[in-house]
Amino acid sequence: MSRLPVLALALALAVGACTADESPTVTLQPDAHASHGRSATDRATTPGELQAAARVRAATARFADVAVAKAAGYDEQFPAGCATSPGGAQGFHYINRALVDAKTDLLEPELLMYEPQPDGTLELVGVDYVIPFAAWKGARPPVLLGREFMPNTPLGVWALHIWAPRDNPKGLFAPWNPTVSCAHAD
Secondary structure (H helix, E strand, O other): OHHHHHHHHHHHOOOOOOOOOOOOOOEOHHHHHHHOOOOOOOOOOOOHHHHHHHHHHHHHHHHHHHHHHHOOOOOEEEEEEEEEEEEEEEEEEOOOOHHHOOOOOOOOOOOOEEEEEOOOOOOEEEEEEEEEHHHHHOOOOOOEEEEOOOOEHHHHHEEEEEEEOOOOOOOOOOOEEOOOOOOOOO
């Protein structure tokens, strides 16, 4: 099955794409990701997971420049706006729709997460792996690095974050990062 039709369904259920100027901040209540990240962060990070995060960091380093990311296909926001919550933020998410299907590749995340900076630039802070509910046929949630993806019902996807290159004191796979802010999203 082509990746684009599966994502089209998920996008139809979610907020449409826009630029950072059109929708600067989306504040989500903690329960918007109610179970998102709960089991992904319920155990200590292993040395193998830290090595995998280093590989993700190296593979995505070129996307520190958002223009390079956009040229590589990470060219629209999903969801629109800078995602924040009382527990921290995730920043702006830029999706590469060509990568969205029923599987993930550690070194090719479906989304890149950027924190807006005071000077208007965006800093790469993490990656997000997603599989649309409609594409996943397994009886159990998808798994990456031994971590179960968590349902993000408002967006119609299974999701898992890896905070690379930005460290997250709440954990490598936590849904929200208290060191990320949407304060400069306008």
